[in-house]
Amino acid sequence: MRAVNNIKMKEIKICVIGLGYVGLPLARLFSTKYPTVGFDMNPRRVEALMAGHDATLEVSDELLQDAINNHGFRCTANIDDIRDCNFYVVAVPTPVDINNNPDLTPLYGASETVGKVIAKGDIVVYESTVYPGVTEDECLPVVERVSGLKFNVDFFAGYSPERINPGDKLHTVEKIKKVTSGSTPEIGKLVNDVYSSVITAGTHLAPSIKVAEAAKVIENSQRDINIAFVNELSKIFTLMGIDTTDVLDAASTKWNFLPFKPGLVGGHCIGVDPYYLAQCAQRYGYNPEIILAGRRMNDGMGAYVADRVIKLMLRKGIQVLGSNILVLGFTFKENCPDVRNTKVVDIVKALNQYDLNITIYDPWANPEAVKREYGLEVTNTLPAGKFDACIAAVAHKEFESLDITDLLAEKSVVFDVKSSRPRAEVDARL
Numbered sequence: 258m259r260a261v262n263n264i265k266m267k268e269i270k271i272c273v274i275g276l277g278y279v280g281l282p283l284a285r286l287f288s289t290k291y292p293t294v295g296f297d298m299n300p301r302r303v304e305a306l307m308a309g310h311d312a313t314l315e316v317s318d319e320l321l322q323d324a325i326n327n328h329g330f331r332c333t334a335n336i337d338d339i340r341d342c343n344f345y346v347v348a349v350p351t352p353v354d355i356n357n358n359p360d361l362t363p364l365y366g367a368s369e370t371v372g373k374v375i376a377k378g379d380i381v382v383y384e385s386t387v388y389p390g391v392t393e394d395e396c397l398p399v400v401e402r403v404s405g406l407k408f409n410v411d412f413f414a415g416y417s418p419e420r421i422n423p424g425d426k427l428h429t430v431e432k433i434k435k436v437t438s439g440s441t442p443e444i445g446k447l448v449n450d451v452y453s454s455v456i457t458a459g460t461h462l463a464p465s466i467k468v469a470e471a472a473k474v475i476e477n478s479q480r481d482i483n484i485a486f487v488n489e490l491s492k493i494f495t496l497m498g499i500d501t502t503d504v505l506d507a508a509s510t511k512w513n514f515l516p517f518k519p520g521l522v523g524g525h526c527i528g529v530d531p532y533y534l535a536q537c538a539q540r541y542g543y544n545p546e547i548i549l550a551g552r553r554m555n556d557g558m559g560a561y562v563a564d565r566v567i568k569l570m571l572r573k574g575i576q577v578l579g580s581n582i583l584v585l586g587f588t589f590k591e592n593c594p595d596v597r598n599t600k601v602v603d604i605v606k607a608l609n610q611y612d613l614n615i616t617i618y619d620p621w622a623n624p625e626a627v628k629r630e631y632g633l634e635v636t637n638t639l640p641a642g643k644f645d646a647c648i649a650a651v652a653h654k655e656f657e658s659l660d661i662t663d664l665l666a667e668k669s670v671v672f673d674v675k676s677s678r679p680r681a682e683v684d685a686r687l
Contacts, residue, residue, distance in 0.1 A: 272342035280348035288330035372403025388537035415448035418473030424593025438469035477530035485551035491519035521600035522555040523589035559603020586651020652677035
């Protein structure tokens with residue numbers, strides 16, 4: 258049996274488990290240096306990728322086809338195809354349940370998959386966002402149980418938190434510095450060497466897996482708290498009759514002011530990770546007041562936007578009951594098809610209490626995915642008609658040149674969530 262210290266860089270064969278927004282870009286990148294196989298439980302996803310197209314748009318058709326045709330990259334849903342790998346990377350989602358408790362089900366499933374194929378001397382690296390301790394206390398025992406192998410004796414582990422920014426074509430995976438770690442100092446160095454060989458921005462080797470886990474979970478918690486602060490400022494300044502954007506522009510002239518903006522906080526990271534950190538803190542008997550307060554503030558912004566729109570309509574004398582509302586954008590962020598944990602749905606839910614006719618237009622969102630996940634209808638085609646209110650919820654590039662005046666009734670309200678519309682055409686914004 259081979260010993261882990263005898264694995265040479267040239268002998269590494271990588272398997273990335275989970276081919277979503279995180280896993281696919283990483284697997285494609287690894288394939289430029291190492292034999293790489295992507296594994297996903299969804300055969301339709303695998304079939305589409307092997308046909309050369311990524312529906313998430315994170316990897317261009319050109320790069321994906323180059324990886325397949327010139328670097329031997331392949332994707333599979335057959336577990337037998339990954340048995341000869343020796344460096345497994347787990348990149349599955351880590352959502353929260355309806356009560357905002359961490360849902361580790363995808364991680365448990367991926368760990369079982371690893372357990373079925375891992376051999377002596379192999380390494381498994383987790384990328385999924387978790388709270389400190391999950392890798393060693395929750396995931397690796399599953400690998401041990403299924404494989405019959407002993408952790409840090411027969412197989413080894415690492416943790417390198419994902420830093421993918423969906424829709425960002427500037428800060429791609431290789432251009433973002435990567436945190437790495439290993440279950441032993443030797444494994445940490447090997448894991449770091451593997452990642453640093455493809456990450457041009459460099460790597461940071463953390464002293465332990467728990468440190469790397471903690472670093473990831475606080476990155477997004479910090480952003481969440483900062484956005485919650487400016488969301489609260491927005492509410493205060495609105496009551497004062499002051500434009501929040503004007504205030505932030507003025508304050509940003511100071512060299513150390515942090516330029517956060519108010520808005521909806523959704524997606525698979527910032528709107529989720531603080532709950533992982535909060536639950537971890539509570540397990541140690543500490544109630545994280547600031548973290549949870551920030552979450553409450555940000556989770557309530559959708560309903561707040563809806564409330565402001567209704568009040569603006571009433572002030573203009575617009576009949577609310579049965580009125581026609583246009584929502585521009587449904588994805589959780591601009592120029593990205595990702596609808597996971599989008600907070601635009603909170604605006605729609607709050608408005609639905611008033612028995613309105615709501616049209617959601619989003620050229621990026623997959624209508625089938627939205628229907629399946631949220632039970633809502635989304636159109637990719639600019640609707641015709643005259644709307645009593647328009648909510649600019651997402652700042653897609655397609656909306657920049659959109660003249661919404663043609664879509665509005667004679668008496669109407671325009672609310673700009675992202676402060677992306679010309680000031681003269683909007684009634685209010687965050």
